[in-house]
Amino acid sequence: MNTRVAVPLPKAYLLLNHGPTVLVSSAHGGRRNVMAAAWNMALDFDPPKVAVVIDKATLTRELVEASGEFVLSVPARQQAALTLAVGTRSGREIDKFLTVGADATPASMVGAPLIEGCLAWLECRVIPEPHIQQTYDLFLGQVVAAWADPAAFSNGRWHFPDRQRHSIHYQAGGSFFATGETFEA
Amino acid sequence: MNTRVAVPLPKAYLLLNHGPTVLVSSAHGGRRNVMAAAWNMALDFDPPKVAVVIDKATLTRELVEASGEFVLSVPARQQAALTLAVGTRSGREIDKFLTVGADATPASMVGAPLIEGCLAWLECRVIPEPHIQQTYDLFLGQVVAAWADPAAFSNGRWHFPDRQRHSIHYQAGGSFFATGETFEA
Numbered sequence: 001m002n003t004r005v006a007v008p009l010p011k012a013y014l015l016l017n018h019g020p021t022v023l024v025s026s027a028h029g030g031r032r033n034v035m036a037a038a039w040n041m042a043l044d045f046d047p048p049k050v051a052v053v054i055d056k057a058t059l060t061r062e063l064v065e066a067s068g069e070f071v072l073s074v075p076a077r078q079q080a081a082l083t084l085a086v087g088t089r090s091g092r093e094i095d096k097f098l099t100v101g102a103d104a105t106p107a108s109m110v111g112a113p114l115i116e117g118c119l120a121w122l123e124c125r126v127i128p129e130p131h132i133q134q135t136y137d138l139f140l141g142q143v144v145a146a147w148a149d150p151a152a153f154s155n156g157r158w159h160f161p162d163r164q165r166h167s168i169h170y171q172a173g174g175s176f177f178a179t180g181e182t183f184e185a
Numbered sequence: 186m187n188t189r190v191a192v193p194l195p196k197a198y199l200l201l202n203h204g205p206t207v208l209v210s211s212a213h214g215g216r217r218n219v220m221a222a223a224w225n226m227a228l229d230f231d232p233p234k235v236a237v238v239i240d241k242a243t244l245t246r247e248l249v250e251a252s253g254e255f256v257l258s259v260p261a262r263q264q265a266a267l268t269l270a271v272g273t274r275s276g277r278e279i280d281k282f283l284t285v286g287a288d289a290t291p292a293s294m295v296g297a298p299l300i301e302g303c304l305a306w307l308e309c310r311v312i313p314e315p316h317i318q319q320t321y322d323l324f325l326g327q328v329v330a331a332w333a334d335p336a337a338f339s340n341g342r343w344h345f346p347d348r349q350r351h352s353i354h355y356q357a358g359g360s361f362f363a364t365g366e367t368f369e370a
Contacts, residue, residue, distance in 0.1 A: 017223050018354035018362050019204015038202050041226040043238060043321055051236060051323065053228060080370035132317055136228055138236065140321065158356065166365065169203035169354075171343065177203050180351065180365025185265035 012146035013042035026063035036087030048143035059091035069110035197331035198227035205352035211248035221272030233328035244276035254295035
């Protein structure tokens with residue numbers, strides 16, 4: 001596991017504020033999975049909450065509904081191929097931890113694993129809202145622990161150390177944007 | 186108004202897929218407003234839906250709840266100061282269209298205006314979900330029309346023409362990221 005340090009919960013929203021694509025990991029009853037989600041956002045500051053779309057067809061959906069937990073991991077550019085692979089293959093067909101290079105490490109507060117090599121991690125408990133889960137595939141979560149690679153995020157700010165350790169933003173068709181230069185308005 | 190061309194509705198999610206910060210505009214009963222929102226995401230492909238967080242304290246909230254409509258405009262880097270200004274000043278205190286340089290132009294399907302100079306626009310009708318609006322400040326919208334500056338988005342792909350016409354991603358404290366280089370996984 002790469003180095004990680006705790007992010008104070010009131011700062012956890014900063015890990016998602018710039019709109020990166022994330023990995024959603026889950027575990028229940030001896031099964032686990034990971035998928036990609038461009039459709040995610042922060043929902044509140046403190047206690048921090050997040051929103052993420054999890055399609056009914058996915059194994060992730062089954063595991064998140066059964067466990068009431070998930071982890072969002074923020075992948076780095078060097079993990080773009082992994083992000084695409086876990087976003088296009090189904091956990092019903094393959095074990096993505098064995099076949100596409102996703103490595104898991106235990107989280108601190110939830111059963112879903114952290115994905116190794118990422119830039120940041122948000123451990124989440126589902127806030128049960130059955131109507132919007134069923135109608136829109138929309139899941140809300142409370143962040144119960146947050147972590148970051150201190151080389152990429154510290155003191156409430158991102159500072160990507162090199163080109164391969166920028167966060168990424170999915171477009172379509174296997175194409176991403178890297179998070180670009182920082183500037184003051 | 187800068188040039189804009191219609192984006193086919195099944196492609197509208199691509200305008201938000203990479204997680205840009207947006208401007209939320211609204212109008213009702215002769216009043217109008219615009220605010221910034223980093224907390225937005227696509228929610229569905231076709232018909233396209235979006236989700237956005239609109240705090241109870243804002244004038245935007247009042248106008249969106251009264252009208253059932255809003256527009257998301259995707260600002261360019263050259264509009265970062267405008268984005269910051271409309272995100273930090275309240276429409277209850279100032280008319281942002283008169284004082285901070287936001288220029289409005291009529292939308293096609295909703296009463297809320299488009300913000301001039303942006304890269305893309307999504308005209309939305311609120312999908313009424315009073316429980317999540319009240320509990321989480323979370324608003325869902327169906328996209329009823331979408332537009333883009335063809336110099337920045339065409340044929341379902343972003344291709345930012347120059348440095349000042351990239352989309353932007355808010356961090357905190359007046360600091361943004363520009364959308365960075367595109368790459369294939």
